[in-house]
Amino acid sequence: MTFLEALLQHSPALVIATPLLSAFLLPLVGRINAKVRDVFALVMLGVTCCFVGLLASDVLSHGPRVYIFGAQNLNVPLVRILFEVDSMGIFMAIITVMLAVIAVIYSWSFLRREDGLDKYYTLLLLVVTSALGMELTGDIFNFFVFLEISCIASCALIAFWVAEGEALEAAFKYIVISSVGALFILFAIGIFYAQYNALNIATLAHLLQFTFLDKFALVILLVSLGMKAGLAPMHMWLPDTYGRAPPSIVLIIMSATLASFYGILRVVFTFYGNVLTTSLRFSLPAHVVIGWILIALAIVSILIGVIMALVQTDLLRLIGYVAVAEIGYMFLAIGASVASLGAPYATVALHGGILHIFNDAVDIGLLFLVAGAIYYVTKKRSLDDISGLARTMKFTTIFFMIGLLAVAGMPPLNGFTSKFLIYESVYQLNPILSIIALLGSILLLAIFVKVLYAAFLGSELPALKGVTEAPKSMLLAMGFLAGFAIFIGLFPNLLLDTLVKPAASALLDHAQYISMVVGGL
Amino acid sequence: MDNRTVAGILVFSIVAVFFLFSVFLIHPFGEPGPVQMDDYIITHTQNETGTNNGVTAVVFDYRGFDTLGEATILFSAVAGVLLIFRKVRH
Amino acid sequence: MFSLESGSGFWNPLLWILVLVITFLLFYGIRGFGKSTYKKGTEQTKVFLSGNKETTPEEMHIKASNLYWGFTTSMKSLYSVLRKMHSGNTSDYILWFVLVLAVLFLILGVL
Amino acid sequence: MIEYIPFIAVVAMILIGLYAVMFRRNLIKIVIGISIIESGVNLFLIILGYRDGGVAPIFTSLPPGTKYPEEMVLPVPQALTLTSIVIGVAVLALMLSLVMHIYRKYGTLDVQKIRRLKE
Amino acid sequence: MTKIVKTTANILFPFTMIFGLYVIAHGHLTPGGGFQGGAIVVSGCALLLVAYGSSWVFDRIKDKRLAAFESLGAIGFITIAFLGLVFSAVFFGNFLAGSETIFGTTPATGSTLSDFNTGGVLPLMNFAVGVKVIAGLFVIVLVMAYASSIKELS
Numbered sequence: 001m002t003f004l005e006a007l008l009q010h011s012p013a014l015v016i017a018t019p020l021l022s023a024f025l026l027p028l029v030g031r032i033n034a035k036v037r038d039v040f041a042l043v044m045l046g047v048t049c050c051f052v053g054l055l056a057s058d059v060l061s062h063g064p065r066v067y068i069f070g071a072q073n074l075n076v077p078l079v080r081i082l083f084e085v086d087s088m089g090i091f092m093a094i095i096t097v098m099l100a101v102i103a104v105i106y107s108w109s110f111l112r113r114e115d116g117l118d119k120y121y122t123l124l125l126l127v128v129t130s131a132l133g134m135e136l137t138g139d140i141f142n143f144f145v146f147l148e149i150s151c152i153a154s155c156a157l158i159a160f161w162v163a164e165g166e167a168l169e170a171a172f173k174y175i176v177i178s179s180v181g182a183l184f185i186l187f188a189i190g191i192f193y194a195q196y197n198a199l200n201i202a203t204l205a206h207l208l209q210f211t212f213l214d215k216f217a218l219v220i221l222l223v224s225l226g227m228k229a230g231l232a233p234m235h236m237w238l239p240d241t242y243g244r245a246p247p248s249i250v251l252i253i254m255s256a257t258l259a260s261f262y263g264i265l266r267v268v269f270t271f272y273g274n275v276l277t278t279s280l281r282f283s284l285p286a287h288v289v290i291g292w293i294l295i296a297l298a299i300v301s302i303l304i305g306v307i308m309a310l311v312q313t314d315l316l317r318l319i320g321y322v323a324v325a326e327i328g329y330m331f332l333a334i335g336a337s338v339a340s341l342g343a344p345y346a347t348v349a350l351h352g353g354i355l356h357i358f359n360d361a362v363d364i365g366l367l368f369l370v371a372g373a374i375y376y377v378t379k380k381r382s383l384d385d386i387s388g389l390a391r392t393m394k395f396t397t398i399f400f401m402i403g404l405l406a407v408a409g410m411p412p413l414n415g416f417t418s419k420f421l422i423y424e425s426v427y428q429l430n431p432i433l434s435i436i437a438l439l440g441s442i443l444l445l446a447i448f449v450k451v452l453y454a455a456f457l458g459s460e461l462p463a464l465k466g467v468t469e470a471p472k473s474m475l476l477a478m479g480f481l482a483g484f485a486i487f488i489g490l491f492p493n494l495l496l497d498t499l500v501k502p503a504a505s506a507l508l509d510h511a512q513y514i515s516m517v518v519g520g521l
Numbered sequence: 522m523d524n525r526t527v528a529g530i531l532v533f534s535i536v537a538v539f540f541l542f543s544v545f546l547i548h549p550f551g552e553p554g555p556v557q558m559d560d561y562i563i564t565h566t567q568n569e570t571g572t573n574n575g576v577t578a579v580v581f582d583y584r585g586f587d588t589l590g591e592a593t594i595l596f597s598a599v600a601g602v603l604l605i606f607r608k609v610r611h
Numbered sequence: 612m613f614s615l616e617s618g619s620g621f622w623n624p625l626l627w628i629l630v631l632v633i634t635f636l637l638f639y640g641i642r643g644f645g646k647s648t649y650k651k652g653t654e655q656t657k658v659f660l661s662g663n664k665e666t667t668p669e670e671m672h673i674k675a676s677n678l679y680w681g682f683t684t685s686m687k688s689l690y691s692v693l694r695k696m697h698s699g700n701t702s703d704y705i706l707w708f709v710l711v712l713a714v715l716f717l718i719l720g721v722l
Numbered sequence: 723m724i725e726y727i728p729f730i731a732v733v734a735m736i737l738i739g740l741y742a743v744m745f746r747r748n749l750i751k752i753v754i755g756i757s758i759i760e761s762g763v764n765l766f767l768i769i770l771g772y773r774d775g776g777v778a779p780i781f782t783s784l785p786p787g788t789k790y791p792e793e794m795v796l797p798v799p800q801a802l803t804l805t806s807i808v809i810g811v812a813v814l815a816l817m818l819s820l821v822m823h824i825y826r827k828y829g830t831l832d833v834q835k836i837r838r839l840k841e
Numbered sequence: 842m843t844k845i846v847k848t849t850a851n852i853l854f855p856f857t858m859i860f861g862l863y864v865i866a867h868g869h870l871t872p873g874g875g876f877q878g879g880a881i882v883v884s885g886c887a888l889l890l891v892a893y894g895s896s897w898v899f900d901r902i903k904d905k906r907l908a909a910f911e912s913l914g915a916i917g918f919i920t921i922a923f924l925g926l927v928f929s930a931v932f933f934g935n936f937l938a939g940s941e942t943i944f945g946t947t948p949a950t951g952s953t954l955s956d957f958n959t960g961g962v963l964p965l966m967n968f969a970v971g972v973k974v975i976a977g978l979f980v981i982v983l984v985m986a987y988a989s990s991i992k993e994l995s
Contacts, residue, residue: 010926010931010932013926013932017919017922017923017932020589020593020919021916021919021923023593023596024596024912024915024916024919025912025916027600027908027909027912028909028912028913031909067932068931069585069586069931069932069933070582070583070585070586070925070931070932070933070934070935071931071934072930072931077557077558077561078558079558079561079562079583079584079798080583080584081583081584081585081586081587115607116604116607119600119601119603119604119607120604122597122600123597123600123601123604126593126596126597126600129593130593133590141584141587141802141805142586142587142590145587145590145591145594145805145809146590148590148594148809148812148813149590149593149594149597151813152594152597152598152601152812152813152816153597153600153601155601155816155820156597156598156600156601156602156604156605156816157601157604159601159604159605159820159823160604162604162605162607162608162823165824165827165828165838166838166839168820168823168824168827169824169828169836169837169838169839170839171820172701172749172817172820172821172824172836173701173704173839175813175816175817175820176701176704176705176743176752176756176817177701177704177705177708179756179760179813179817180705180708180740180743180756180759181708183756183759183760183763184712186763186767186806187736187763187766189802190763190766190767190770191543191547193767193770193798193799193802194547194548194553194554194770195547195554195555196555197553197554197555197556197557197558197559198558199558199798211546212543212546212720213543213546213547215719215720216539216543216716216719218719219712219715219716219719220712222715223708223711223712223715224708226711227708233696233707233710233711234704234707234708234711236697236699236703236704236707237704239839240699240839243839244839280722281721281722282722284722289718289719289722293715293718297711304693307686307689307690307693308693308697308841310679310682310683311679311683311690311841313675313676317839344618345618345619348617348618382675383674383675383676384674384675384676387672388672411622411624411627412624412627412628416622417615417622417624420615420617420622421615421617424617424618424619424620425617425618427619428619446679450675450678450679451675453673453675453678454673454674454675454678455675458671458672458673459667459671459672461672489624490624490625490628491624492615492622492624493614493615496615525703525706526745528706528710529706529709529744529745531713532706532709532710532712532713533709533737533740533741533744535713535716535717536709536712536713536716536737536740537733537737539713539716539720540733540736540737541730541733544726544729544730544732544733545726545729547729547770549725549726550725550726550727550728550729550769550772551725551772551773551774552725552773552774553770553771553772553773553796556791556796558798559771559791559796559797559798560791562779562797562798563779563790563791563794563797564790564791566779566781566797567781567947567948567949567950567951567953568939568947568950569935569938570935570938570960570961570963571935571938571939571944571945571946571947571948571959571960571961571963572869572870572938572948572959572960572961572963573780573781573782573869573870573948573953573955573959574779574780574781574782574868574869574870574871574872574874575778575779575780575781575794575797576778576779576780576797576800576801576804576872576874577868577869577874577960577963577967578797578963579797579798579800579801580801580804580805580874581874581962581963581966581967582933582935582961582963584798584801585922585933585966586932586933587801587802587805588805588966588970589918589919589922589933590805591804591805591808591809591876592914592915592918592970592973593915594808594809594812595808595811595812595973595974595977595978596911596912596915596973596977597812598811598812598813598815598816598977598981599908599911599977599980599981600908601816601819602815602816602819602980602981602984602985603904603908603980603984605816605819605820605823606819606984606985606988609984609987609988609991694841697840697841698837698840699837699838699839699840699841700833700834700837700840701752701833701836702743702744702745702746702747702752702833705740705743705744706744709740709744778872780870780871780872781948781951781952781953782870782871782952782953782954782955783952783954783955784951784952784953785952786952788952790951804876807876808876811978815981815985818985819984819985819988822985822988822989
């Protein structure tokens with residue numbers, strides 16, 4: 001066995017262990033020198049990226065990979081924790097590490113004058129670890145543990161600007177919401193354990209009967225994870241949090257939020273994959289009911305998100321509401337895909353939904369970084385106080401326009417590619433849904449035209465005379481995301497064929513996920 | 522009573538009814554249903570992990586990765602508390 | 612290879628850009644017709660506001676909260692409901708969570 | 723009925739905690755409510771693993787004649803509860819330190835007054 | 842606090858310490874382990890905080906040093922997991938169990954007397970977690986107690 005093969009064999013563990021070890025080491029490294037600490041955080045994330053890339057290349061070509069902690073082989077009752085990495089998990093892991101690297105690069109300049117940065121980088125690495133763990137794990141209690149890590153570490157990061165009361169308020173709201181949600185998830189795990197005496201996702205999915213208790217647990221899991229993902233009407237924490245956390249942190253919290261969204265995908269498609277086609281009362285198949293529940297909540301999210309964003313004056317909070325609407329688009333695609341399971345357009349909807357996860361991360365992330373750059377140079381949050389920034393901040397303006405058009409789903413940027421797939425497939429399920437989705441996009445364009453006019457165009461305010469362009473590392477981070485937005489907009493098939501289609505087939509093929517573990521016994 | 526209280530009590534009682542109804546479907550106290558995983562652990566603790574304590578064997582060996590996560594949670598809580606109180610110095 | 616198939620339609624960004632470039636060229640050509648009569652620094656380029664005096668740029672700028680005034684005013688009833696819903700109270704957030712929980716329990720409990 | 727009393731206690735604890743989070747106005751009481759929910763869930767996990775007349779799954783000085791595994795309680799729920807308790811401690815520490823700061827900034831612990839972030 | 846409290850704390854503190862360390866050390870034999878023993882030790886330290894006041898303790902023990910100790914405990918824990926990767930070719934492998942070296946005795950099946958030299962890596966992990974929990978919980982209690990005793994935060 002060569003070194004590379006050994007590395008590949010252990011890479012699922014190393015993907016988690018590397019950022020975790022570096023988070024533990026960082027307080028000690030931070031005592032040496034601030035510069036060393038910054039470089040250390042970036043280098044360790046780079047190493048994690050390498051492991052994720054190695055794992056991705058293997059998983060995409062050879063199918064899912066199972067890693068058992070503490071034993072060489074699977075043995076009869078699955079007592080040990082195991083990681084099961086399939087194309088969907090690795091797709092999310094790629095998004096997570098991408099956002100993390102960009103956030104670290106951005107933080108270099110953005111938080112240069114702050115103190116408490118070694119704690120900041122420690123917690124950042126912990127959130128990244130937890131998101132990766134949620135995405136790769138094959139054990140439901142382990143999922144809960146990682147969910148709690150992300151909850152606690154992100155809560156502390158939201159309160160980073162302790163001098164502002166609002167940041168503390170947002171952090172308190174976040175931790176109340178997420179700990180209540182997480183406790184309900186633990187209750188659902190207890191129900192599974194009581195019925196089947198197993199904690200492994202594949203084993204549970206194999207044994208699941210869809211009894212009343214299973215339905216009960218499904219509702220708890222859907223609602224709790226939906227709240228963590230920012231689904232309306234449980235989305236209120238999201239604008240509060242996104243609006244008050246440092247914008248570099250928002251990228252990291254967003255990766256945790258998307259990991260919760262991934263949790264819903266896993267629950268619906270893999271966990272309940274065997275029983276989705278069971279008939280309930282009135283000969284309604286279960287997947288239709290679940291799908292339409294998700295669609296209804298998604299429509300509410302889109303409408304509330306855009307309508308509330310239209311009247312916001314705080315730029316960061318406005319983008320927070322837009323993020324709610326974008327989450328709604330993902331849920332719309334997933335709901336349509338579940339509701340029409342088996343139809344040819346269900347796969348298209350799923351492709352659209354999964355591609356939209358990536359596009360949402362890129363576009364909303366770009367907008368937050370731009371808003372953070374504006375806050376960095378002007379120290380003002382309200383759109384009423386800023387004007388005419390395009391004269392001094394040329395690059396930022398260009399990046400903002402790219403983000404604006406991408407979020408609003410204007411061709412040829414990346415937002416359009418996924419929304420195109422969503423509109424086309426949802427139209428075949430029900431044309432009204434498609435119309436609402438389009439209306440949401442139009443309102444999104446209106447919102448950002450308002451921001452463009454208020455912040456960047458117009459005359460220069462006397463209070464903003466000394467404004468200069470944002471520092472280089474911030475521009476670099478924004479440039480990366482803008483480059484992604486353009487590139488994926490021009491060559492959508494590149495991403496669709498290499499990552500999204502395998503991810504969608506991995507989700508739909510729950511039998512393979514189960515047989516990787518259960519069949520190996 | 523305002524609208525919020527009425528709505529709150531209503532949804533609260535619905536959730537309460539469903540919770541109460543559900544727990545009666547779980548196996549009775551003291552008679553767990555399937556136990557294959559736990560029986561395996563009890564019978565194999567001593568020769569697989571070499572420890573007499575079944576709970577410690579689960580915590581640190583069979584589900585050791587969870588314990589790593591748990592230690593991480595404590596670590597992040599400490600980092601978070603120190604971050605929030607970072608201005609508190611002598 | 613570059614076109615995105617959705618089963619019922621397709622989308623090709625390169626084709627779209629080609630069309631966009633051709634359109635821009637067309638408009639550039641049309642613009643050329645009027646360009647010859649345009650002269651800088653004459654009466655042509657002065658701002659004319661029905662005889663009123665031109666205001667300073669600071670006064671011309673409309674603040675963000677005043678934009679879309681018509682839309683928000685016509686949707687006043689909707690916005691009052693939504694503002695009441697986003698109360699900012701932590702307990703209300705949990706209340707919404709329990710509400711959705713109750714509704715979904717009812718749906719899946721009945722079915 | 724009698725064998726379901728522990729489960730009823732679990733539901734009662736979860737509901738009392740939820741009630742405190744939903745209807746109490748003091749931040750400290752909300753924190754206590756979350757703590758009660760957590761205790762309820764921990765109790766739920768523990769009672770899932772009980773076997774009638776079982777002893778702890780520890781072999782050191784085990785009473786002679788004990789048949790195992792039939793007379794030992796299940797070890798996995800205990801391990802899960804242990805993890806859950808530590809998580810609860812961490813969440814509690816963070817929440818209380820946030821409450822301390824909020825009180826200094828807002829001058830109140832009333833949750834209806836701590837809402838600068840709204841709409 | 843009064844002299845009675847201080848004297849009681851002085852007498853109780855060493856016993857609490859010893860009991861906590863006993864619970865940590867015998868985690869693989871008797872009920873308890875790193876977390877529980879660490880919590881007992883920290884309760885002894887909290888007794889000091891109550892008796893002598895937080896600024897007295899804050900003068901003697903630096904929170905930065907405690908946080909560094911906590912990092913060391915966490916690094917120790919993950920290092921043992923990595924050693925499993927090296928010696929038994931799997932992350933979290935129990936490479937010491939059954940190796941007949943340190944902590945490597947396999948106990949007889951069924952009821953046995955306590956043999957300290959068993960458990961493989963479990964006692965080591967208990968120790969690492971114990972260090973981590975002592976330092977971590979103590980720094981939380983210390984910082985929160987000190988912050989609540991002063992007038993102005995930040």
